[in-house]
Amino acid sequence: MRTVRFAPEYGAYPLWLMDESDRLIGPQPPEELGTHPDILANLDRIEDIYNSLFIDAEHEFRWKGFDTEDEKAEYIALVGVTLTRLKEVLGKEYRIVDHTYLDRL
Numbered sequence: 001m002r003t004v005r006f007a008p009e010y011g012a013y014p015l016w017l018m019d020e021s022d023r024l025i026g027p028q029p030p031e032e033l034g035t036h037p038d039i040l041a042n043l044d045r046i047e048d049i050y051n052s053l054f055i056d057a058e059h060e061f062r063w064k065g066f067d068t069e070d071e072k073a074e075y076i077a078l079v080g081v082t083l084t085r086l087k088e089v090l091g092k093e094y095r096i097v098d099h100t101y102l103d104r105l
Contacts, residue, residue, distance in 0.1 A: 007099035
């Protein structure tokens with residue numbers, strides 16, 4: 001069984017594709033998601049939001065976090081919806097590993 005790891009990281013696509021031996025292929029969606037633009041749009045939005053949680057300036061890189069608790073709640077909800085959709089669409093062919101660490105936000 002193939003694996004996808006859902007793991008937002010700064011500057012990278014949040015879905016990490018693994019081969020059958022659990023070796024990293026790269027941060028990219030499986031081909032099967034090509035017919036599910038809703039999931040792809042959610043993943044793009046998650047990437048944008050996650051990247052916005054950092055300050056990346058010439059002499060500074062640091063976590064800044066969410067501006068409001070409402071923004072944080074919306075992000076957590078978006079991640080939840082996306083994980084549910086990933087399980088619906090890929091769950092029979094892929095093991096989906098959740099490395100979102102929402103409890104650390």
